[in-house]
Amino acid sequence: MAKVTLKDINKSFPQGEGKSKGDQIKVLHNIDLEITDGEFMVLVGPSGCGKSTLLRMIAGLETATSGNIFVGEENVTHLPPKQRDIAMVFQNYALYPHLNVYDNMAFGLRRMNQGLKEGNKSVLPAGLEKGLMGLTKTFPKKFRYHSAIETRINQKVYQVAQLLQLESLLNRLPKDLSGGQKQRVALGRAIARNPQVFLMDEPMSNLDATLRAETRSQIVQLQRKLGITTVYVTHDQVEAMTMGERIAVMNKGKIQQVASPLELYHYPANCFVASFIGTPPMNFYPLPLTILYKLVTVNLA
Known part of the structure; x- marks a missing residue:
């Protein structure tokens, strides 16, 4: 088992056809994250926020534009997937x-x-x-x-x-x-290899609601029993809150906050986290602030 450390990870993709050569779409911005040995870390965020791309980079299926990825003390940034001692469970299961x-x-x-x-x-x-x-x-x-x-x-x-x-x-x-x-x-194919790290990319997205709820607890219990460092990607905040020891909330290619489920719920770092975490979500009401001689007043009328 090993910790996973991401240092200043950036990822850009080339623009599509018809765009100027050299134009890039930046999908990950200066990602810094440390996942401790044996931890169950969840990456959560809306579709297109970069969470699956980040997971694939840890696996070696995508290359980082810049930055470094460590598994334990080894820099695996430029190693092929087979040399990283990582097992991945895909959204579509990828069975032969x-x-x-x-x-x-x-x-x-x-x-x-x-x-x-x-x-x-x-x-x-x-x-x-x-x-x-x-x-x-x-x-x-x-x-x-x-x-x-x-x-x-x-x-x-x-x-x-x-x-x-x-x-x-x-x-x-x-x-x-x-x-x-x-x-x-x-899951069994991944476990059999006895890897240092498990990566799971929305593995329950094809299951019905009842089976998802049942399988969530099974995966958590299994991970606790095996003690293998696990990074789990989902867009479902309920899944994230019930499974992760810590959760990294992502939006627009950036990590907004990394914290335990209760800390995210009670002490969101910004408006995005506050609106994304919780069912029903937190309510917002814009109010004008007036600052006069260092006195801040709020107009509720």
Whole structure:
């Protein structure tokens, strides 16, 4: 597990067709944020405020125009995604439709098999091991011969499946799963990798209201149990207030306030935060101020 530190992050995109070459749209402005080790941090704000772009930059799917991103003490700003030890859960789940639940959850582990080789060398010659795997390929899964690496992957997948109550679904394809089940599989694939950081980009946006409420508490409980640093993006302030240990409220590419849910509610830093947080939102009433000889008066008439 590790803390995540963003230092003076800026992001600009080129203008669309018909615009002058070199024109840029700035979507993130001087972002500074530290997410402590094991913390559940929520990025919340209206659509287009830059929260998903910021999350993708932490993952390495977007590059920063300027600034630095640290995971632990390591500067990962210019590292590719696979070297950041970060797992991401996407809005659309991003499950492989031709793979069953087991293979979807094992996919990331198999991609990392070089790292799994340490301490798991087979006692059999490579040729004999390969022959045994081929010979038993058509056997029921529990009777097949597995390499040392595949055995470890198998143990990890079943461990996570038990944690998420997915054991009975391991042979199903994504098309045979409900929205809530797909979301748990996507979470399981991320958990199985045992990353330093979880990133979640509106993972409940495709669920109905009842399932969303149920899943919110499940994700929070799971994160507390695993203790993995988590950054969660949502546009739903109710989701943010019920899930985050701290919340970073964003608007127009800037962080407006970072605080606990209660602090945001009782002590908003500005009018935007005050209007965005709370249901129903805070009421505003403009009043003229008069300052005369250092005396401030408000006209209520």
